[in-house]
Amino acid sequence: xAGVTQTPRYLIKTRGQQVTLSCSPISGHRSVSWYQQTPxxxxxxxxEYFSETQRNKGNFPGRFSGRQFSNSRSEMNVSxxxxxxxxxxxxxxxxxxxxxxxxxxxxRLTVL
Amino acid sequence: GIQxxxxxxxxxxxxxxNSTLRCNFSDxxxxxxxxxxxxxxxxxxxxxIPSGTKQNGRLSATTVAxxxxxxxxxxxxxxxxxxxxxxxxxxxQTGANxxxxxxxxRLTVIP
Numbered sequence: 191x192a193g194v195t196q197t198p199r200y201l202i203k204t205r206g207q208q209v210t211l212s213c214s215p216i217s218g219h220r221s222v223s224w225y226q227q228t229p230x231x232x233x234x235x236x237x238e239y240f241s242e243t244q245r246n247k248g249n250f251p252g253r254f255s256g257r258q259f260s261n262s263r264s265e266m267n268v269s270x271x272x273x274x275x276x277x278x279x280x281x282x283x284x285x286x287x288x289x290x291x292x293x294x295x296x297x298r299l300t301v302l
Numbered sequence: 303g304i305q306x307x308x309x310x311x312x313x314x315x316x317x318x319x320n321s322t323l324r325c326n327f328s329d330x331x332x333x334x335x336x337x338x339x340x341x342x343x344x345x346x347x348x349x350x351i352p353s354g355t356k357q358n359g360r361l362s363a364t365t366v367a368x369x370x371x372x373x374x375x376x377x378x379x380x381x382x383x384x385x386x387x388x389x390x391x392x393x394x395q396t397g398a399n400x401x402x403x404x405x406x407x408r409l410t411v412i413p
Binding site for chain 1: 332333335337342343344345347350352388390392393397398399400401402403405406
């Protein structure tokens with residue numbers, strides 16, 4: 191079974207731009223979660239989607255948004271990029287709540 | 303959210319030595335996972351262990367849910383074991399699916 195895939199793997203953007211990241215979960219998994227990893231804040235939860243609905247949201251500003259499609263693929267969008275948005279963005283998939291989560295390789299975003 | 307504390311923050315070992323990494327958490331959990339983050343940033347699943355004991359080769363893990371801690375044992379360490387180990391928990395009072403991560407243990411294995 192193929193693992194979780196994320197595209198693109200690397201991105202360089204400038205302040206004020208917006209960016210869209212994509213995540214394809216493991217086949218059959220309906221839950222997709224997004225996490226941000228920075229040296230200062232560590233790994234933090236952004237949001238979770240299940241069956242095309244946002245089920246849970248972390249403590250991030252409204253500039254961070256996401257969606258999930260009927261095939262469970264998910265995208266996250268960050269608008270009006272700030273320098274502090276530079277981070278590794280990780281996507282995880284699982285069957286449902288309280289199941290093992292599997293992570294993709296991440297997208298490394300650099301904001302200049 | 304659930305507080306997760308990992309210790310020690312840094313660990314330097316000679317190849318062949320054994321080690322124990324600890325994870326304390328502040329609430330009841332329905333999910334506990336151990337990960338190894340590779341140099342490219344990907345989180346590699348080691349164990350899904352909300353309770354009990356599991357073993358996989360030179361690695362084993364134990365979670366005592368009633369006392370809110372988990373231990374990861376690495377025996378006969380190898381240089382390829384180097385990296386950052388994360389403990390992550392989920393569930394708690396809300397039962398939500400998001401994971402709360404500790405700050406990690408950075409392991410360096412010296413030849």
